[in-house]
Amino acid sequence: GVTVPVTPDHSGHVLYLQEQNAAGQWFDVESRYLTPASTFSFNLTPGMLGTISLRVQITGGPWNIGGVSATLPLTVSGVAPVTSLPPAS
Numbered sequence: 001g002v003t004v005p006v007t008p009d010h011s012g013h014v015l016y017l018q019e020q021n022a023a024g025q026w027f028d029v030e031s032r033y034l035t036p037a038s039t040f041s042f043n044l045t046p047g048m049l050g051t052i053s054l055r056v057q058i059t060g061g062p063w064n065i066g067g068v069s070a071t072l073p074l075t076v077s078g079v080a081p082v083t084s085l086p087p088a089s
Contacts, residue, residue, distance in 0.1 A: 006058065009038040013059050017042045020053040020071070034058075046076045 006015075013034050018026040032040050046052060053071050060066035 004040055004056075006034055006038045006040065010034055010058060011036050011038050015040050015059075016057045017044065018055050018057055018068075020055075026055065026057075029054075044074075046074070049076050051075045 011034050015032050015034060016028045017030040017032075019029050020026050029044065030042050032042060034040055040056075042056075044054070052074050054074055055071050056069040058066055058068075
């Protein structure tokens with residue numbers, strides 16, 4: 001993934017990578033804590049072909065409100081070779 005800085009510094013806050021479903025509702029895909037350098041990255045393995053809409057939500061705290069990023073479209077085409085997939089459990 002790409003490391004993204006968050007300003008102002010909110011080290012330790014929880015971030016959620018969210019995906020929008022066909023009904024327009026957002027649901028959490030992954031969560032991370034902001035690093036001490038106030039940065040984050042997500043690694044996403046989409047489960048289907050096509051375009052999905054993603055965003056990042058940051059939680060609020062006693063002194064700050066939470067927020068969400070702009071919607072980020074991701075187009076998935078092709079499939080990963082079977083040898084690159086993790087083993088079944």
